[in-house]
Amino acid sequence: MCLAVPGRILEVEGTKGRVDFNGISREADLTLLPDAEAGDYVLVHAGFAIQRLDEAEARETLKLFGELAEALEQEDADRSDRESS
Amino acid sequence: MTGGIDFAAFRSEPAANALVGRINRLTERAGGTSERPIALMEVCGTHTVAISRFGLRAMLPPGLRLLSGPGCPVCVTPLIEIDRSIAAATMPDVIVATFGDMMRVPGSHRSLESVRADGADVRIVYSPMDALEVARKNPAKLVVFLGVGFETTSPIIAATIVAAAREGISNFTVLPFFKTVPAALDMLAAVPGRPLDGFICPGHVSVIIGSDAYLPVARDRNIPCVVTGFEPLDILAGVVMLLEQVVAIREATGSAGVAVQYSRAVTPEGNTTAQGLMDDVFAVYDAEWRGIGVVPATGQTLSKKYEMFDATKRLEIDVPTPVGESGCICGEIMLGRNLPPDCPHFGAACTPRSPVGPCMVSTEGSCAAFYKYEQGWRSGDPDGTEEK
């Protein structure tokens, strides 16, 4: 029920915006996000944009995941080095 | 504004493996065992489905248990409210508008789906604004929108009520059974008969109310709270953050607090515009949660200022004392004392096609999610989870 889908605002007109969801565009109400602008990533729930997605934070989270995966690969490589030597 | 967000990267397998490795180490360090596992509870239907769908339980060590709390608003709506909704739909000159998940919930005798088949005017809408449009187009009818949902949904309905007031659309009404999360977590933290070591806090409720809303629970109950997103890596990372707190508590190097994994969407203060709307349009009351009972200060009904939009003030909806399902343990599941396979009806008398209780009806109910994705979980055959 609390499902919210990320999309990107294409244009804003008054309290309504057109939002692109991976190629499909739909109208969303911007009453809860009065300062939303074209280009913003937003979460849309039941026809309303409820929050802006922070791109910098998203990239920060992904960077962390990337580093974790790398560290694991490194560990695995070290282990197989030890085992083969 | 270059590059955008690569959403697919939130499902990377190497990163998932790395997170599971950390979860294994932290669970061991925290002393979690299969006899006394570390127990973490999610309280959001979207988390329930994501955990089941991505098979996260099967990836976790036996010393860690994920419980499924009362995160499905449809499942916690009392039977009498379902009966009232159905009764309203059968009244003359009434149109009931609802989100789709309410249609198949069995009332004492009927469901909205079955009264619609008999000619009642029941319409499924995607947004409450669509229900307002139905009211605009049918001035001679009273539109009753079923106001089910947590704080993710209720401000949207509040905004719709304000729009109705502004435009003078007086034949739009709401049957309010909204529930709020933070005080419910406080109740859940104190449930006897099962340990609980942390809350996976609901991501989109938190978008609205802000992560600071959980500070009292974390502080007063010494229960770690982490707000996580809905991708598999988000949930696993949230579990890591919770376990780090559990370890700190057990090693007496720290106390419970609130942390945010879903930082791309959740701020400490939340969406203050939405909060302002809720404060204006709603009044707090002691709501009944189906299968659980009355929980103080966890319901939202319409405030005095907007009571003309309250369907119960405009219609006499009298229904007899409801006749409940027998043997359903949804309540025990939502309190974290059981998981769906513990119910004798699960997969036998109770399936999504012929549900006995509400947790099997709603696609976000714990029983429905387990049935669809995790049938092999208990039998030790996590890969036997063939899609139904």
Ligand code: SF4
């Ligand atoms: S399996 Fe059916 S009867 Fe059992 S708890 Fe779930 S919904 Fe209730």
